[in-house]
Amino acid sequence: MKTRVLPVILFVILLLSGAWSLLSVLSIQGNGRVINYTGVLRGASQLLVKEELHNSPNDALINRLDQITDELMTGEGEHHLSKLPDSDYQNALVILKENWQEVKDQIMEVRLGSGKESLYQLSEEFYHEADSVVSKAEEYTEKQIRNTVKIFITLFLIITLGICLFAVNQLHSRRRIKLIKDAEADNKKEKEKLEKMSYTLRSSLDDLPELMYVADLDTYDLLYLNKTGMQNFKMDSYEGKKCYRELKGRETPCEDCRQHVSPDGETYTWEYTNPITCRHYLLKNRDILWDNRTARLEIAFDMTRAETEMKNLKYTLKMEELIMECVRTLYRGRKMAETIPKILESLGQFLQAERSYIFLIHKNDNLVYNDFEWCKQGIEPQQQNLQALPLSFFDCWMSRFDRRECVLITDVELIKETSPEEYEILKNQNIHSLVSAPMERNGAFCGLLGVDNPPQERLTHTCTMLQTLCYFLMLSIKREEDEEQLKRLSFHDTLTSFLNRNRFIKDTESLQNSQIPVGVVYLDVNGLKEANDQKGHAYGDSLLKEAAKRLKEVFYDADLYRIGGDEFVVICRYIEEPAFNERIKELKKRLQTDNDCRAAIGSQWCAKLMDMDELTLQADAAMYADKKEFYRQNSGSARPPESSK
Numbered sequence: 001m002k003t004r005v006l007p008v009i010l011f012v013i014l015l016l017s018g019a020w021s022l023l024s025v026l027s028i029q030g031n032g033r034v035i036n037y038t039g040v041l042r043g044a045s046q047l048l049v050k051e052e053l054h055n056s057p058n059d060a061l062i063n064r065l066d067q068i069t070d071e072l073m074t075g076e077g078e079h080h081l082s083k084l085p086d087s088d089y090q091n092a093l094v095i096l097k098e099n100w101q102e103v104k105d106q107i108m109e110v111r112l113g114s115g116k117e118s119l120y121q122l123s124e125e126f127y128h129e130a131d132s133v134v135s136k137a138e139e140y141t142e143k144q145i146r147n148t149v150k151i152f153i154t155l156f157l158i159i160t161l162g163i164c165l166f167a168v169n170q171l172h173s174r175r176r177i178k179l180i181k182d183a184e185a186d187n188k189k190e191k192e193k194l195e196k197m198s199y200t201l202r203s204s205l206d207d208l209p210e211l212m213y214v215a216d217l218d219t220y221d222l223l224y225l226n227k228t229g230m231q232n233f234k235m236d237s238y239e240g241k242k243c244y245r246e247l248k249g250r251e252t253p254c255e256d257c258r259q260h261v262s263p264d265g266e267t268y269t270w271e272y273t274n275p276i277t278c279r280h281y282l283l284k285n286r287d288i289l290w291d292n293r294t295a296r297l298e299i300a301f302d303m304t305r306a307e308t309e310m311k312n313l314k315y316t317l318k319m320e321e322l323i324m325e326c327v328r329t330l331y332r333g334r335k336m337a338e339t340i341p342k343i344l345e346s347l348g349q350f351l352q353a354e355r356s357y358i359f360l361i362h363k364n365d366n367l368v369y370n371d372f373e374w375c376k377q378g379i380e381p382q383q384q385n386l387q388a389l390p391l392s393f394f395d396c397w398m399s400r401f402d403r404r405e406c407v408l409i410t411d412v413e414l415i416k417e418t419s420p421e422e423y424e425i426l427k428n429q430n431i432h433s434l435v436s437a438p439m440e441r442n443g444a445f446c447g448l449l450g451v452d453n454p455p456q457e458r459l460t461h462t463c464t465m466l467q468t469l470c471y472f473l474m475l476s477i478k479r480e481e482d483e484e485q486l487k488r489l490s491f492h493d494t495l496t497s498f499l500n501r502n503r504f505i506k507d508t509e510s511l512q513n514s515q516i517p518v519g520v521v522y523l524d525v526n527g528l529k530e531a532n533d534q535k536g537h538a539y540g541d542s543l544l545k546e547a548a549k550r551l552k553e554v555f556y557d558a559d560l561y562r563i564g565g566d567e568f569v570v571i572c573r574y575i576e577e578p579a580f581n582e583r584i585k586e587l588k589k590r591l592q593t594d595n596d597c598r599a600a601i602g603s604q605w606c607a608k609l610m611d612m613d614e615l616t617l618q619a620d621a622a623m624y625a626d627k628k629e630f631y632r633q634n635s636g637s638a639r640p641p642e643s644s645k
Contacts, residue, residue, distance in 0.1 A: 045126050096132075283299070355452040515609060521603045531543055
């Protein structure tokens with residue numbers, strides 16, 4: 001564009017300078033005519049004066065001089081004179097005209113006979129004034145010529161400079177054209193090289209096992225998708241398609257799209273589970289220039305397996321934490337009736353199940369009872385409907401339980417045809433999936449731990465978890481049973497099932513100062529030693545059992561103790577004295593009817609108990625008196641009446 005403008009400017013300058021030169025020449029030429037006619041005015045005036053001084057009037061010359069004077073002042077006339085645009089010249093010309101008028105007036109007076117000396121003097125003044133006007137015209141013309149010369153020189157320099165610039169510009173243009181051609185040739189080679197590199201690069205990218213795509217950051221157009229991506233997203237072509245629609249299944253651009261491109265040009269790393277492929281990816285994002293478009297390059301590494309393993313590991317760790325917490329709960333020393341519901345609640349919530357429960361076989365009737373159950377809020381309990389079940393109720397599961405395997409039903413509809421009875425039982429309880437693990441005692445099935453309707457993803461490792469919990473539950477149940485057995489042995493007499501002396505001491509301490517009505521019976525079996533010696537200890541034990549039986553029949557609601565080999569104590573709380581005495585009579589009556597089992601009885605009642613030890617001693621003393629009377633009446637006995645205890 002600049003190359004075309006410069007010659008035009010030079011041509012215009014040349015035209016303008018030519019036109020101006022022509023005008024300058026014409027102007028100078030006009031100035032010369034003005035100088036010439038001013039000189040004519042000067043010389044002709046002298047000629048006129050000489051003629052008048054010699055009495056030769058010349059009116060024609062006067063008229064001509066008037067015309068020249070007027071034309072010099074106005075620039076209008078037949079002589080084609082121009083009016084010089086110079087104030088000094090014009091002012092001098094005005095004075096010259098005034099002098100000329102004086103000369104003319106004096107000529108008229110000379111013609112009338114006046115003296116000629118004044119005319120001669122005026123003509124000399126007019127001559128000098130005319131000479132001054134000529135000088136001013138010449139000065140103006142010289143000044144105009146100098147200005148014209150300066151302008152000519154300036155125009156010459158401008159045109160010369162323009163020609164030089166044009167020449168330089170032409171030289172640069174040729175060089176630029178050459179450079180452009182060379183650059184185009186280089187660009188063509190570079191383009192061919194880049195196209196070859198692009199083809200090689202895309203071929204390499206297509207061979208990558210990782211998913212990779214390029215998308216325009218402004219329009220979200222897919223610019224490239226490698227073969228792995230095409231296969232994963234089941235696409236035949238990516239031209240003209242939007243990344244968010246084809247790769248994310250969205251109708252609008254992703255809100256955080258720009259956030260996944262680092263502003264400083266670094267690689268941005270993040271993770272994402274794709275809703276279309278259902279795979280978990282580790283993503284690497286970077287902004288690049290792709291085909292002269294600002295774009296985002298994304299490489300996706302499939303981390304699904306690693307993510308699944310990580311989730312499984314986290315789930316396993318949480319499961320182990322739950323098991324450890326359950327074990328800690330089991331071994332905090334509380335009753336199983338308090339502990340197991342908490343464990344079932346923790347288990348059900350962890351597995352997101354609707355119900356968790358424990359079935360146990362009771363030894364007394366060999367039936368199965370749903371002893372413990374936890375239900376999610378809004379789920380109907382089934383515990384009341386699952387009591388006193390025969391073992392045959394679980395026949396469909398026993399083969400797996402015998403192999404110490406769990407019962408895992410992922411979908412109850414799958415057993416509808418193969419196990420219709422099992423299907424109906426489960427369907428009636430709104431069970432669509434379950435996991436159940438057997439519980440064992442001494443290698444034999446004794447119950448089960450199960451959960452109903454956990455989500456499918458929670459079924460992983462659930463069997464192992466339940467089996468582990470079953471092991472610790474059975475240990476805790478066995479421990480509690482052993483503790484109960486120890487406790488029972490500590491406070492019960494194994495022969496009669498009465499409370500023993502340890503419990504007697506503990507209870508009497510608790511009754512001190514209770515201020516309640518209490519009756520105490522002290523009983524001692526007579527002749528036990530002789531019976532043991534003569535008929536054996538088994539017979540002696542039968543006598544003790546019989547005595548205990550009589551006591552239990554009469555004092556069925558009292559605390560019964562065996563505090564020695566042949567000694568029994570009965571403590572009746574909140575009993576009135578008449579009722580207490582009636583029971584004493586009944587006991588003596590029953591013992592009198594049995595010739596083999598004879599016993600000495602002592603009793604004592606108190607309306608407001610203060611000292612239990614004192615009350616017991618009084619009953620003991622009464623028993624001792626009764627025993628002494630027995631041996632006095634039965635003198636054949638080997639035991640002397642004097643020995644009481």
